[in-house]
Amino acid sequence: MTETSRLTLDLDALASNHAVLKAAAANASHGGAEIAPAVKADAYGLGADLVAGRLWDEGARGFYVARLSEGLVLRQALGDRAATIYLLDGVTPGSAPAIEAAGLTPVLNSLPQIEAWNSHARGRTLDAALHIDTGMNRLGLRPEEAVVLTGAMDRLKFLNITLVISHLACASEPDHPLNARQLARFTEAAALFPNARRSLANSGGIFLGADYRFDQCRPGISLYGGGPRDVADDRIKAVATLEAPILQARVVPRGESIGYGAAFTARDTTRVAILAVGYADGVPRAAHPRGAVWFDGARRQMLGRVSMDLIAVDITDCDAARPGAMMQIIGPDLPVDDAAAAAGTTAYELLTRIAPRARRVIKGG
Ligand SMILES: *Cc1c(COP(=O)(O)O)cnc(C)c1O
Numbered sequence: 001m002t003e004t005s006r007l008t009l010d011l012d013a014l015a016s017n018h019a020v021l022k023a024a025a026a027n028a029s030h031g032g033a034e035i036a037p038a039v040k041a042d043a044y045g046l047g048a049d050l051v052a053g054r055l056w057d058e059g060a061r062g063f064y065v066a067r068l069s070e071g072l073v074l075r076q077a078l079g080d081r082a083a084t085i086y087l088l089d090g091v092t093p094g095s096a097p098a099i100e101a102a103g104l105t106p107v108l109n110s111l112p113q114i115e116a117w118n119s120h121a122r123g124r125t126l127d128a129a130l131h132i133d134t135g136m137n138r139l140g141l142r143p144e145e146a147v148v149l150t151g152a153m154d155r156l157k158f159l160n161i162t163l164v165i166s167h168l169a170c171a172s173e174p175d176h177p178l179n180a181r182q183l184a185r186f187t188e189a190a191a192l193f194p195n196a197r198r199s200l201a202n203s204g205g206i207f208l209g210a211d212y213r214f215d216q217c218r219p220g221i222s223l224y225g226g227g228p229r230d231v232a233d234d235r236i237k238a239v240a241t242l243e244a245p246i247l248q249a250r251v252v253p254r255g256e257s258i259g260y261g262a263a264f265t266a267r268d269t270t271r272v273a274i275l276a277v278g279y280a281d282g283v284p285r286a287a288h289p290r291g292a293v294w295f296d297g298a299r300r301q302m303l304g305r306v307s308m309d310l311i312a313v314d315i316t317d318c319d320a321a322r323p324g325a326m327m328q329i330i331g332p333d334l335p336v337d338d339a340a341a342a343a344g345t346t347a348y349e350l351l352t353r354i355a356p357r358a359r360r361v362i363k364g365g
Pocket residue numbers: 038040088166167201202203204218219220221222
């Protein structure tokens with residue numbers, strides 16, 4: 001039975017990427033930063049329960065989710081494994097009791113969030129992380145707000161700030177001047193909280209140099225097979241392999257077109273494989289006209305527009321292409337960064353959009 005697309009999750013490749021990032025984060029000065037994986041958005045679409053379970057076995061003890069609902073599911077999945085689960089959305093209105101009940105550590109992003117968690121904690125002490133914005137201008141306290149905060153410590157009276165974080169806007173571009181500016185702002189602001197650990201680097205940040213690694217790094221994409229610079233990287237293994245079977249092989253005569261909009265016209269007689277995969281499985285519609293798949297030792301061009309359920313692939317001169325044979329959309333032979341670039345998007349978006357229709361297969365312990 002191979003009539004559907006198949007997403008294979010290689011947990012050994014995940015462990016290998018984790019080891020690569022851990023080694024890269026090993027600061028000579030203090031024996032190595034903690035790796036706290038970002039498992040938000042269901043571990044970039046791959047399955048947060050499986051990913052966090054395996055990374056726990058590899059030694060990870062802290063995990064980042066975005067939404068409260070993700071934190072609740074992950075806490076359940078981890079069972080009695082006492083992981084620290086950081087909640088990037090922080091304390092949204094009304095969520096404090098649920099955050100505490102699930103034992104999540106909110107990342108406090110603003111003075112109102114600090115107020116909400118501090119007043120919820122009243123009379124006790126609750127852990128929290130603090131997010132300082134150093135140039136992304138999405139979430140986080142402005143550095144000057146952090147200064148105000150330290151001058152009004154009763155705002156933190158019932159809080160134990162265990163960690164101060166910030167997030168890099170351009171970590172995949174080592175030469176971008178914003179990196180050094182964010183590092184300087186973070187170093188200064190984090191010094192206001194001398195008892196807290198510090199965390200700045202995502203996947204790209206780990207490779208910007210030892211200065212960026214601090215006590216904890218928060219990689220996501222490079223655990224899951226994307227290069228830290230948004231291009232394929234030999235050190236990082238493919239974790240997700242998306243494949244789809246050939247439904248039909250046909251010959252398109254010269255001068256005829258393929259698919260919606262007649263967007264591709266055969267200049268010569270062309271052998272074409274029709275695959276059981278489309279944008280409803282997560283193949284970007286924008287993969288036309290540059291996208292390719294991997295089969296029988298070579299990249300094969302996609303021809304014509306991506307349909308909801310089907311794509312067409314050039315198999316001229318490829319005798320092995322028979323109905324039922326599986327072609328690789330992304331995987332070890334076709335890096336997710338390459339497939340993303342061909343569709344004008346990123347590995348992040350490509351992975352998170354692989355739809356449930358693809359049958360999940362787990363490889364590795
Ligand atoms: C998503 C996210 C990460 C992980 O980033 P990658 O680029 O996938 O390594 C780290 N920190 C924060 C705050 C994030 O939102």
